[in-house]
Amino acid sequence: MGTALLYDEEMTKYKLLWVDPACKIEVPERLIVSYEALVRSGLSDRCISIPAREASDSEILLVHSELYLEAVKKTPYMTLEDLKEFTLQFGDVYFHPNIYHCAKLASGSALQLVDSVMTGKVRNGIALVRPPGHHSMHGAANGFCVFNNVAIAARYAKQKYGVKRVLIVDWDIHHGQGVQYCFEDDPSVLYFSWHRYEHQNFWPNLRESDYDSVGKESGTGFNINVPWNNVGMENSDYLSVFCHVLLPVAYEFCPDLVLVCAGFDSAIGDPEGEMCATPDIFAHLTHLLMNLAGGKLCAVLEGGYNLTSLAQSVCQTVQTLLGDPVPQLANLRGPCKSAIESLQCARSAHRRYWSFLKHAADPPMTDISTKHIKSAMEEEEKTEMAEEERCTEGKVWPEPPERLCPPVCSASVLPDDVVCPDGLKPLSSSKDLEPLLVSKLKTAAVDGDGVTTFSRLYTLVEKLVANEIRNGLVLVPDVAAAMMCVVQDLTSDLVKRVLVVCVGKEKELDYVTTDGKVLVVQISSEDSEEHRSKYYIPVCLKKGCSDTSGFIQAVLGLLLPLGYEYNPDLVLLVRMPGSGVVDSMWQQLIGLLQGFAKGHTLVLMQVNEKACMGSTASALLGHPAPPLQDLQTPFPEDGDALERLRERLQADWKMLQTTS
Ligand SMILES: NCCCNCCCCCC(=O)CS
Ligand SMILES: [Zn+2]
Numbered sequence: 001m002g003t004a005l006l007y008d009e010e011m012t013k014y015k016l017l018w019v020d021p022a023c024k025i026e027v028p029e030r031l032i033v034s035y036e037a038l039v040r041s042g043l044s045d046r047c048i049s050i051p052a053r054e055a056s057d058s059e060i061l062l063v064h065s066e067l068y069l070e071a072v073k074k075t076p077y078m079t080l081e082d083l084k085e086f087t088l089q090f091g092d093v094y095f096h097p098n099i100y101h102c103a104k105l106a107s108g109s110a111l112q113l114v115d116s117v118m119t120g121k122v123r124n125g126i127a128l129v130r131p132p133g134h135h136s137m138h139g140a141a142n143g144f145c146v147f148n149n150v151a152i153a154a155r156y157a158k159q160k161y162g163v164k165r166v167l168i169v170d171w172d173i174h175h176g177q178g179v180q181y182c183f184e185d186d187p188s189v190l191y192f193s194w195h196r197y198e199h200q201n202f203w204p205n206l207r208e209s210d211y212d213s214v215g216k217e218s219g220t221g222f223n224i225n226v227p228w229n230n231v232g233m234e235n236s237d238y239l240s241v242f243c244h245v246l247l248p249v250a251y252e253f254c255p256d257l258v259l260v261c262a263g264f265d266s267a268i269g270d271p272e273g274e275m276c277a278t279p280d281i282f283a284h285l286t287h288l289l290m291n292l293a294g295g296k297l298c299a300v301l302e303g304g305y306n307l308t309s310l311a312q313s314v315c316q317t318v319q320t321l322l323g324d325p326v327p328q329l330a331n332l333r334g335p336c337k338s339a340i341e342s343l344q345c346a347r348s349a350h351r352r353y354w355s356f357l358k359h360a361a362d363p364p365m366t367d368i369s370t371k372h373i374k375s376a377m378e379e380e381e382k383t384e385m386a387e388e389e390r391c392t393e394g395k396v397w398p399e400p401p402e403r404l405c406p407p408v409c410s411a412s413v414l415p416d417d418v419v420c421p422d423g424l425k426p427l428s429s430s431k432d433l434e435p436l437l438v439s440k441l442k443t444a445a446v447d448g449d450g451v452t453t454f455s456r457l458y459t460l461v462e463k464l465v466a467n468e469i470r471n472g473l474v475l476v477p478d479v480a481a482a483m484m485c486v487v488q489d490l491t492s493d494l495v496k497r498v499l500v501v502c503v504g505k506e507k508e509l510d511y512v513t514t515d516g517k518v519l520v521v522q523i524s525s526e527d528s529e530e531h532r533s534k535y536y537i538p539v540c541l542k543k544g545c546s547d548t549s550g551f552i553q554a555v556l557g558l559l560l561p562l563g564y565e566y567n568p569d570l571v572l573l574v575r576m577p578g579s580g581v582v583d584s585m586w587q588q589l590i591g592l593l594q595g596f597a598k599g600h601t602l603v604l605m606q607v608n609e610k611a612c613m614g615s616t617a618s619a620l621l622g623h624p625a626p627p628l629q630d631l632q633t634p635f636p637e638d639g640d641a642l643e644r645l646r647e648r649l650q651a652d653w654k655m656l657q658t659t660s
Contacts, residue, residue, distance in 0.1 A: 003321040004116045004125025005047035006109040007035045011130050014096040018084060023094045025271060025305040026130070026144040034128050034301070037311035043318050050116050050125070055107035055152065062155035063148050063182055068139040072146065075100050090141040092203070093131075103131050103146035110153040113298045118161045118257070123624065124290065124297040124321045126262065128314070132302040134176030134261045135204070143174060143204065150261050150300050151182040154189050157257055164188060167255035167292065169246065170195075171238075171285055172263020172302040173273035175209040175225065179261065185219040190253050192246050194238075194266075196273055197227030211345040214353065221353025224249065226346045230338040231274040235281045235329055236655065237339035238266075239564055242288055244658045245346050247556045248356035250292055254627055258289050258297045264304030264313040269395045272305055279312035280327045280400040284595055286320040291591045295624025297321070312400055319403055323622045325470060325599040327401045332564050334654020341366070341660050356553055359639040361659045403598075406470045410620040411463065413456040413474040418610055421617035424473060427460050453477075454485055461486070464570060464600045465494050471594075471601040471620045473613065479606045483574050486604070487518055499568035499596060501559065503589070504545050504579025519566045521559055523551060524579070534652045537562070539645065542635045546580035549631045550638040555589060557642055561655035563596045571601045575609060583615050587625035590616065 012028035038044040060069055075086060075095050083095045106129035116122045133150055135143030150168060157163040168183070168191045170176045175195035183189035196202045197209055215223035226241050265272040267279055290297055299317060304310035320326055335343065347360035412424040420426045453476055463469040476482040487500060498518045505524035520536045525544030532538060539558060541550040563571075571593050575581070581589075593601050603616055619625055650656040 001120065001123035002048045003046070003318065004050045004113055004122040005038070005044055005318070006050050006052055006113055006125065006127040006129070007031070008052035008105055008109070011052070011102045011105050014098040014102050016094050017080060017096060018094075020094060022092045023144065026094075028130070029307055030304060030310060031128055031130050033307045033311045034304075034314040037315050038318060041315050043315060043322065046322055047125075047318065048116075048122050050112050050122075052105045052127075053108040053112055054101070054104035055111060055147065059111060059152060059156060060104070060107060060147055062159070063138065063151045064136075065139045072100050072103070072141070092143050093141045093145065095141075099131060099146060105129070106131055106133065107147045107149045107152050110149040110298070110300045111156050113300070114153050114157050114161075114257075117296050117298055118157060118163070123295050124299075126299040126301070126314075126318055126321060128301050130301070132263065133178070133300070134170060134172060134263070134302050135174065135178050137178045137181055142178065144303070145178065148178045148182065150176075150259050151179050153259055153298065153300065154183070158188065163256045165190070165253060165255045165257075167250055167253060167258045168192065168261065169258065169289060170261035170263070170302070171266055171282075172261050173228075173266040173270065173275060174263065174303060175204065175206065176261050176302070177204060177206055177209065180208070180213065180223055180225075183219065184213075184215045184223050185217040187218050187222050190222045190224070190249070190255065192224040192226075192249075193261075194226040194228060194241060196231065196275070197229055198231075199229055211342065211349050214349055221350060224346060224350060226342050228275070228339070229342060230336070233275045233277060233336070233339060235277050236332045237335045238277050238281055239284065239329075239332065240335040240339060240561065240655060240657070241343050241346075242285065243556055243560045243564075243655070245343050245350075247288060247560075248553065249350065249354050250289075251552050251556065251628060252354055252356045252631060254629065254631065255293045256296070258293045260286075260289065260297065260299040261302045262299040262317060263302030264310045267304070267306070267309040267313045268397050269306040269309040270304065272303065276395070278397050278400070279309055279316050280329065282313045283316040283320045283326045283400075283403070284329065286317050287326050287595050288592070290320070291588055291625055292627065294627055309397075316400055324403045324405055326595055327403055328567055328596070328598060329564060330567060332567070332655060334565070334657055337660055340657055344659050347658060355633040358634075358636075359643040361643070364660045404467060406467050408463075408469045409471070409622070410617060411460055411469045411472040412617075413453060413460055413472065415453070415475060415607055418475060418607070418613075421613045423621045424617050427456055427463070427472070454482070457482065457486065458489070461494060461570070461602065464602060467598070470599045471603070473603045473605070473616055473620060475605055475607045475610055475613070477607055479574060479576060479604050482604055483572065486572060486602070495569040497566060497568045498570050498572055499563055499566055500572045500574065501589070501593065502574045502576060503581050503586075504576030519562065519568070521562060523554055523559075524576070534649075537645075537649065540641060542637050544580055545585075546582060547632075547635065547638070548582050548585045548628055549634040551581065551585050552588065552628060552631070553634050553639065553642060555592060558646065558656065560592065560595075562653055563593070565653055565655040568597050569600070571597050572604065573601055574604045575606070577606045577609060583612060584626045584628055586612065587615050587619040588628060590619035591625045594622075
């Protein structure tokens with residue numbers, strides 16, 4: 001299934017008709033450069049073009065009042081003076097004779113996108129729209145927004161398709177207060193937003209944008225705010241919040257649909273956000289959300305005012321929606337102190353509502369919400385001093401790297417008597433191995449056909465590293481022996497860093513590097529105190545890998561942050577026999593691991609586990625993993641052990657930090 005792209009140049013046909021410094025950044029060119037970048041890069045041709053349409057009155061009334069709608073209906077016939085007058089009643093927004101028409105197209109586009117995804121016409125998609133929506137409220141326009149496109153889409157999806165749970169992720173740099181107000185008492189819509197806040201000193205300067213606004217009444221716990229109290233947040237900060245706040249809750253919530261308030265003013269160079277995350281971060285944020293809701297994801301453009309980073313960020317998002325490999329993120333050095341405080345506050349505010357956050361630490365001593373009573377003088381100083389050094393238009397960043405799709409997606413190395421699953425390309429050619437390696441294999445008690453398997457395995461790795469293949473599946477007689485050989489001989493020259501993810505445990509892994517060329521994370525039911533090192537991390541689950549709740553917690557809160565920081569060139573996923581890992585979890589794991597090493601994942605399985613080759617192949621081919629249904633509450637021992645493990649390892653691995 002494909003990716004929908006909604007764009008209509010009609011939505012470029014309104015602009016600011018008078019002087020208003022607060023609104024001058026919201027220009028038609030935002031849409032033009034975004035669409036043109038998609039055309040120029042060839043991405044638009046790979047999408048399924050879906051026409052925009054006007055939202056109807058009844059659809060708009062899902063969120064807005066009749067009074068407000070009737071008032072906006074009059075704006076096309078207003079004189080310039082009337083438009084200025086009409087605008088004065090709202091904040092930081094402007095009206096234009098054609099904006100009502102465009103606002104209906106923007107909301108209608110979001111609904112078209114929901115239809116396309118919910119009817120299975122496409123898997124996911126993006127709507128390039130203006131005016132944006134997430135600040136507009138029941139009875140008011142605000143922050144460049146007229147109708148709340150995403151809020152209307154959420155209500156529409158519930159009403160028309162009976163969607164039970166909608167996750168709204170707002171990665172725009174502003175707090176979508178309009179969305180928060182709409183759903184704060186609604187447990188069927190989980191709203192997550194991060195936003196520049198600076199202790200309430202940044203627009204829209206709302207007390208209710210802070211982390212302690214967790215929702216109300218039956219919606220308590222279903223509103224998550226992560227305030228950024230400093231500018232200059234980077235990729236590490238964004239990924240830490242995804243791994244340690246959003247994703248654990250999102251998996252527990254188990255949405256049927258994911259809507260994204262895709263604002264790109266959170267990217268480097270944006271005058272509003274003044275953050276430093278690079279456009280390729282959106283490739284990863286999109287990728288991480290695509291594993292939810294069976295891949296049903298609708299992204300709707302919100303903000304984004306630096307035309308260069310906006311265009312690049314849109315392309316990064318669309319390319320991931322299309323299933324292209326995500327780029328490697330280099331030198332993630334962990335979240336900054338301010339980000340850790342924010343994520344610690346958000347986690348502790350929600351630990352009583354989400355069992356996946358149950359073991360979150362107490363809030364930091366310096367309760368950050370009281371910091372907003374800063375002396376004006378201090379604020380003034382900061383602004384003057386920071387002006388020149390902040391990330392504004394002057395900031396430069398490298399073009400995102402090209403994300404080439406290998407000619408072959410998934411290859412397989414199977415014993416001759418095993419049928420190759422659909423979609424996998426059997427790797428036939430296997431060059432003869434160097435005699436040295438053969439002799440080594442012989443000593444490893446590998447029999448004749450084992451040597452053949454290993455020579456094919458070696459060829460497979462060479463093709464992965466050469467980006468001729470994206471990923472591969474190998475069935476071997478003895479998975480532990482195979483892993484040793486691959487690890488020992490791989491790290492010779494082919495790859496710099498191998499992340500080995502060991503699911504289950506047959507026997508002790510007696511091969512551990514200390515030079516960092518291999519990082520082993522082993523998830524199993526047994527603890528192994530001995531020779532645990534920075535590069536060998538055993539994760540013990542009380543009930544073993546069959547406990548999906550504990551497993552996914554370990555993956556999100558430990559494996560993902562580690563993997564991002566380690567930044568491997570190859571991922572070796574080893575399924576030990578008898579691991580007991582549940583199929584949907586296995587597919588989720590393969591899906592999530594695609595975020596590393598440009599998707600170069602090598603799955604090693606034992607021949608006697610060939611029954612799960614089909615689902616492995618499906619995940620390797622990029623088909624969305626089935627949602628993890630009815631997750632039980634994780635065992636307290638596991639949650640607690642994971643927290644302790646993170647605390648112990650965070651000295652070595654900065655991405656594991658969740659407490660200041
Ligand atoms: N009143 C002092 C300056 C206020 N600036 C307001 C900017 C609104 C931004 C809204 C936006 O970007 C939507 S995504
Ligand atoms: Zn914004």
